[in-house]
Amino acid sequence: MVNLIWIAMIVVGIVYSMWNGTVSEVNTAMFDASTQAVELVIGFVAVFTFWLGMMEIANQSGLLDKLTKLTRPLLVKIFPELSPKDPALGFIMSNITANFFGLGNAATPFGLKAMSALQANNPNPHVPTRSMVTFLCLNTAALTLFPTTVISLRMTHGAIEPMDIVIPAFLATCCSCLVALTLDRIFYFFTIKKRRR
Amino acid sequence: MDVIASISTLFLPLLVVLILLYALSKKTDAYGAFTEGGKEGIRLSISLLPFLLGMLVAINILRASGLLDAMNQALSPVLAFLSIPPDLISLLFIRPISGSASLGMLADLTATYGPEHFISRAASIIQGSTDTTLYVLTVYFGAVGIKKMGRALTIGLLADIAGMTIAILITIWYFS
Numbered sequence: 518m519v520n521l522i523w524i525a526m527i528v529v530g531i532v533y534s535m536w537n538g539t540v541s542e543v544n545t546a547m548f549d550a551s552t553q554a555v556e557l558v559i560g561f562v563a564v565f566t567f568w569l570g571m572m573e574i575a576n577q578s579g580l581l582d583k584l585t586k587l588t589r590p591l592l593v594k595i596f597p598e599l600s601p602k603d604p605a606l607g608f609i610m611s612n613i614t615a616n617f618f619g620l621g622n623a624a625t626p627f628g629l630k631a632m633s634a635l636q637a638n639n640p641n642p643h644v645p646t647r648s649m650v651t652f653l654c655l656n657t658a659a660l661t662l663f664p665t666t667v668i669s670l671r672m673t674h675g676a677i678e679p680m681d682i683v684i685p686a687f688l689a690t691c692c693s694c695l696v697a698l699t700l701d702r703i704f705y706f707f708t709i710k711k712r713r714r
Numbered sequence: 715m716d717v718i719a720s721i722s723t724l725f726l727p728l729l730v731v732l733i734l735l736y737a738l739s740k741k742t743d744a745y746g747a748f749t750e751g752g753k754e755g756i757r758l759s760i761s762l763l764p765f766l767l768g769m770l771v772a773i774n775i776l777r778a779s780g781l782l783d784a785m786n787q788a789l790s791p792v793l794a795f796l797s798i799p800p801d802l803i804s805l806l807f808i809r810p811i812s813g814s815a816s817l818g819m820l821a822d823l824t825a826t827y828g829p830e831h832f833i834s835r836a837a838s839i840i841q842g843s844t845d846t847t848l849y850v851l852t853v854y855f856g857a858v859g860i861k862k863m864g865r866a867l868t869i870g871l872l873a874d875i876a877g878m879t880i881a882i883l884i885t886i887w888y889f890s
Contacts, residue, residue: 573751
């Protein structure tokens with residue numbers, strides 16, 4: 518599906534630009550985007566190297582295990598396919614915690630470690646497992662207590678109370694997480710039923 | 715609120731101290747572990763480049779061609795019927811696709827209407843309570859080399875629609 522969406526985005530965009538007279542804009546945009554991607558990755562190298570280094574210390578010293586034990590009862594309910602000893606749980610916990618405090622930069626490397634740990638036990642490495650889908654649902658719904666970028670933006674624009682959106686945003690993100698998790702369950706049981714027929 | 719703010723700033727430094735002191739108490743080779751884990755960070759981030767580049771190029775072409783604006787205009791009667799303010803429409807559209815573009819729109823709306831206006835508050839809450847679904851899926855699946863996103867994309871986008879609708883309703887309820 519992504520393949521088709523990707524092709525459609527590019528082809529439709531280019532064809533439309535010919536009709537709309539924006540071909541030269543599209544020309545610049547293509548190569549700007551490539552540069553943008555390289556810059557983004559350079560930023561990633563810095564953040565990932567630091568946080569995955571820290572994570573490895575926590576992993577080898579056993580701190581990660583200890584912290585995971587605290588959240589295990591809840592996580593095992595959300596991820597019923599994972600055994601309570603699965604190493605992915607520690608990374609999932611770290612990712613959710615970092616996201617919760619609005620630390621997107623630190624959350625991404627933990628999330629990617631979680632994905633590699635889940636992929637290690639994936640019987641079919643080209644197809645996402647049930648746990649991966651659940652994990653990504655949680656991530657796209659963005660369970661955040663503290664949306665740091667939005668607050669700093671409101672500060673720079675001179676909001677009287679830049680934080681006044683924290684509580685409603687938190688309520689909204691809780692709702693969208695619940696929706697995402699519910700949809701995930703519904704879709705999962707739906708596909709299981711279809712396979713059995 | 716200040717408490718939450720200071721927890722958020724202190725969280726990472728305290729985490730680093732906790733990790734290092736715990737490693738010291740367990741006599742772990744912290745420096746060795748750090749460099750070992752760091753190496754994986756380099757590999758992981760470089761391997762993301764083709765996935766990110768491919769998606770960013772596609773998104774930028776759509777934006778530069780003017781097609782996204784045209785789609786906004788085509789859909790505005792429908793959304794006006796659902797009583798969603800027209801200024802929020804572009805944001806609703808772009809939020810799941812591009813984080814930087816939607817942040818730019820939020821900045822624009824905040825500057826135009828002032829931070830205390832309903833539209834800029836609703837936009838802040840939409841931006842703060844959702845994530846860039848397409849970007850998250852690209853990066854996370856890219857890291858393990860999975861090219862089929864399957865139902866994750868459908869669920870992510872459906873949850874975005876629900877989440878953004880809820881965000882607008884909560885803004886109306888909370889600030890009235």
